[in-house]
Amino acid sequence: MDYGVGRARAPGTCGEFVQGSVGGVDLLISCPIGWYAEAVVWLEKGDGPISVASPLPAGGGRKALEALRRTLDYVGADVSGVLRINSPLPPGKGLGSSTADIVATVHAALRALGREMSPEEVARVALSVEPSDGVMFPGLVLLDHRRGTTMRPLGAPPPMGCLVLDLGGEVATEEFNRRADLAELNARKEPEVRRALKLILRGLDRGDPWLVGEGATISALAHQSILPRQGLEEIVGESERFGAYGVVAAHSGTVVGVLLPPDGATAKHGGEVFAAKGFRVLGWVQVVPGGAR
DSSP states (O other), rough: OEEEEEEEEEEEEEEEEEEEEEEEEEEEEEEEEEEEEEEEEEEEEEEOOOEEEOOOHHHHHHHHHHHHHHHHHHOOOOOOEEEEOOOOOOSSSOOOOOHHHHHHHHHHHHHHHHHOOHHHHEEEEEEEHHHSSSSSSSEEEOOTTTOOEEEEEEEEOOOOOEEEOOOOOOOHHHHHHHHHHHHHHHTTHHHHHHHHHHHHHHHHOOOOOTHHHHHHHHHHHHHHTTTTTTTTHEEEEEEEETSSEEEETTTSSSEEEEEEEEOOTTHHHHHHHHHHHTEEEEEEEOOOOOOOO
């Protein structure tokens, strides 16, 4: 009996460089970071169940199992299988845990089958389960994270590190995306989103982390009108004092990232500063291109 094992990793995110709506289209550019969810999928031919090898991560694990079933349906594979996920990414923080689980699972299944799918196809599978981050694309992507009407590859991010802070609590992404007032509030902040997006696209085109950081900060502050985060303005002000490129935030989560040069020379100092001010420091990590590993 034919049997295949596939393994894949996908990065989490420290929120989004920008998120909002432009002309009524929901858009985001995720900020992928070097913390990864890993999926292992065992498949064998035959009509049987899809089960789990161990308890799946809360929230995202259930969605990853559904994405696995939809992937097998999409490629027309008549198989049974087992899924295991290992992830350091907690849910409800804006670290992209669900999408990382889903993307890793889809690619693990494809590798077990000896098949391939384009990033656009993976995105459609992910979006069929829930609104998604853009980490299935190599580099960065401008993505309509609800309907997939926009999928514009943007290339790799400039070299940057990210000091990740957690402002506390959790945000249920599904509930956030169901808010009845969300479309109206996004429309109100559209001028700031357009300004942020222009700076970020120019920064990516030039490989300029200062422009990317400036745009990310604009988007993070503009989103305070939708999801206020106590302490964000203080983080922005303090970051400017020790030379950060800018601040990136989870637009439906609780994490904030201070964007710094990748060598980490100022990260230790920054971590000490923010810890002394009572902020929870989750760690120092590199900003990375998206795509499965």
